[in-house]
Amino acid sequence: MRIMIELIVLAGFVQLAIATANFFLPRVLRPSTELARVSPMIREMFFIHWIYIVFVLLVFASLSLLFAPVLASGQPLGRFLSATIALFWLARVPIQFFYYDAALRRTNRLADVTCLVAFTFLGVVYGLAAAGAWL
Numbered sequence: 272m273r274i275m276i277e278l279i280v281l282a283g284f285v286q287l288a289i290a291t292a293n294f295f296l297p298r299v300l301r302p303s304t305e306l307a308r309v310s311p312m313i314r315e316m317f318f319i320h321w322i323y324i325v326f327v328l329l330v331f332a333s334l335s336l337l338f339a340p341v342l343a344s345g346q347p348l349g350r351f352l353s354a355t356i357a358l359f360w361l362a363r364v365p366i367q368f369f370y371y372d373a374a375l376r377r378t379n380r381l382a383d384v385t386c387l388v389a390f391t392f393l394g395v396v397y398g399l400a401a402a403g404a405w406l
Contacts, residue, residue, distance in 0.1 A: 272405055275343040282396045283335025285389055290328035293321070331356050345403040354401035361394035 297303070302321075306314045334352060335342065341349045367376075367387055376383040 272340075272343055275400060275404060276339045278396045279335050279339040279342050279400060282393050283332045283339070285393060286328050286332035286335060289389065290325050290332060293325045293328070327359075331359070342397075342400050345405070350401050350403060353397045357394050357397035357401050360390050360397065363390040364394065 302317065303314075306317060334356075338349075342353050343349065364387065367383070367390065
């Protein structure tokens with residue numbers, strides 16, 4: 272179980288890195304410029320949803336860093352939370368492959384591959400914890 276706890280803590284740091292990256296993304300993606308043509312309501316919804324996603328990432332990171340033994344315990348609550356986090360991240364992989372523009376992914380290949388590796392790692396780690404793997 273010790274390895275599982277260490278993997279969950281590492282996953283917490285990965286999620287913290289992803290959440291932190293979201294604070295720098297506006298400089299790269301320029302959402303204010305890109306969303307200038309949409310209604311103020313759509314623009315506001317976009318930013319509020321972005322903030323909420325970062326909040327969820329910080330919650331997942333906090334759970335992982337502060338309660339890794341609980342997530343790895345095999346107990347019902349730990350398994351439920353691990354399964355929820357696993358589904359969250361595993362759902363992100365097909366979104367990356369099939370929803371995002373392929374040309375944009377090719378242009379930003381390093382970021383694309385880094386994200387895919389991170390999302391897969393997170394999904395697998397929490398999936399193993401949800402399955403009660405005793406690593």
